[in-house]
Amino acid sequence: MNEPIDNGLIDLDPGRVPPRPVCAPRRPTRQINVGGLPMGGGAPVRVQSMTTTKTGDVQATLEQIRELASAGAEYVRVTVNDQAAADAMPQLVREANLPLIADIHYDHTMALAALKAGVAKLRINPGNIGSRDHVREVARAAQDMGVPIRIGVNRGSLHKRYDGLVKRDAAGALVQSALDEIEALAAFGFHEVAVSLKSSTPHEVVEACRRFAAVSDVPQHLGVTEAGTLLAGTSLSVAAMSVLLSEGIGDTVRISLADDPAYEVKAAFYMLQALGLREGYARVVACPTCGRVEVDVVALASRVEELARDLPADRVISVMGCIVNGPGEAKTADLGIAAGRTKVAIYRKGELHRNIDKADLEQVLIEEIERLR
Numbered sequence: 229m230n231e232p233i234d235n236g237l238i239d240l241d242p243g244r245v246p247p248r249p250v251c252a253p254r255r256p257t258r259q260i261n262v263g264g265l266p267m268g269g270g271a272p273v274r275v276q277s278m279t280t281t282k283t284g285d286v287q288a289t290l291e292q293i294r295e296l297a298s299a300g301a302e303y304v305r306v307t308v309n310d311q312a313a314a315d316a317m318p319q320l321v322r323e324a325n326l327p328l329i330a331d332i333h334y335d336h337t338m339a340l341a342a343l344k345a346g347v348a349k350l351r352i353n354p355g356n357i358g359s360r361d362h363v364r365e366v367a368r369a370a371q372d373m374g375v376p377i378r379i380g381v382n383r384g385s386l387h388k389r390y391d392g393l394v395k396r397d398a399a400g401a402l403v404q405s406a407l408d409e410i411e412a413l414a415a416f417g418f419h420e421v422a423v424s425l426k427s428s429t430p431h432e433v434v435e436a437c438r439r440f441a442a443v444s445d446v447p448q449h450l451g452v453t454e455a456g457t458l459l460a461g462t463s464l465s466v467a468a469m470s471v472l473l474s475e476g477i478g479d480t481v482r483i484s485l486a487d488d489p490a491y492e493v494k495a496a497f498y499m500l501q502a503l504g505l506r507e508g509y510a511r512v513v514a515c516p517t518c519g520r521v522e523v524d525v526v527a528l529a530s531r532v533e534e535l536a537r538d539l540p541a542d543r544v545i546s547v548m549g550c551i552v553n554g555p556g557e558a559k560t561a562d563l564g565i566a567a568g569r570t571k572v573a574i575y576r577k578g579e580l581h582r583n584i585d586k587a588d589l590e591q592v593l594i595e596e597i598e599r600l601r
């Protein structure tokens with residue numbers, strides 16, 4: 229076997245070069261308290277999502293909130309968009325198993341109702357919340373309840389006063405709108421704020437968040453709005469957020485997908501885990517398959533992910549579609565699975581443990597994954 233060529237570009241002795249963290253140190257931000265779970269100011273980057281049910285349908289909404297919590301969401305946002313939603317909020321707050329954030333557009337009375345119900349945070353859109361009097365009324369009520377407010381600036385719904393600026397400098401318009409709202413709330417004595425600067429164009433999000441981070445210590449909620457369906461939305465969101473997170477910017481993330489919101493949470497954790505910012509799920513390494521494949525790797529890896537969901541995050545399981553890369557990948561995995569024509573090789577910590585019949589695979593998976601707890 230040929231030795232690797234040392235061309236001087238890559239240090240082949242990992243002992244000589246200490247691994248560098250992927251991300252710059254987190255940018256210091258002021259901390260806010262979201263239902264007892266701090267955000268910003270050195271707290272872990274929080275993962276959040278939003279329900280897609282009609283908020284007024286209490287049972288369906290509670291069910292989805294619980295699904296999101298079990299996927300790992302730390303905050304869940306619900307829209308409070310009509311009287312039925314406002315009426316549902318007290319029960320949702322009481323029975324939800326994590327802090328709820330009320331999403332408010334147009335009608336400030338919905339914000340007041342959500343505060344009364346005991347939500348952990350409000351999200352208001354400065355482009356459509358209405359007059360300063362309305363903002364003052366909401367700020368006073370939030371202040372009394374000790375509830376923070378996210379100023380959610382969206383490129384698609386900027387106030388018309390930014391029409392000129394947005395044409396010349398979209399990112400600048402997002403930043404200016406956020407700073408103006410922070411100042412407006414500060415004028416009412418309200419400082420418990422977070423901001424989001426969202427656009428459906430990832431590079432505008434990156435630019436706006438960077439520019440905002442350079443001038444303010446207000447914690448940032450990162451997101452690419454209307455990012456798209458599962459694959460497109462995840463890719464665009466992760467592209468923008470990874471840049472920002474690697475620069476130490478971002479205190480909470482939401483990956484917005486036109487799909488089941490549980491995917492938003494899972495994708496967010498995979499992203500944060502890959503960047504070394506959070507512990508996520510146990511790692512399931514799966515081969516991409518090719519013409520040699522001897523098993524349905526997609527189904528098998530999905531099943532392994534499901535079984536491994538509650539394992540400690542440092543566990544690694546490899547799923548290989550044939551025996552070519554099975555032994556190699558198994559060396560770095562706690563559990564390795566490599567399919568043959570009729571048998572499946574099971575590795576433990578790099579050693580071949582047993583060869584089983586394919587028909588027994590499900591039962592063996594359950595046993596072997598259980599042993600990794």
Ligand code: SF4
Pocket residue numbers: 515516517518519520521522548549550551552553554
């Ligand atoms: S492990 Fe086997 S099936 Fe999977 S990509 Fe490699 S050669 Fe192909």
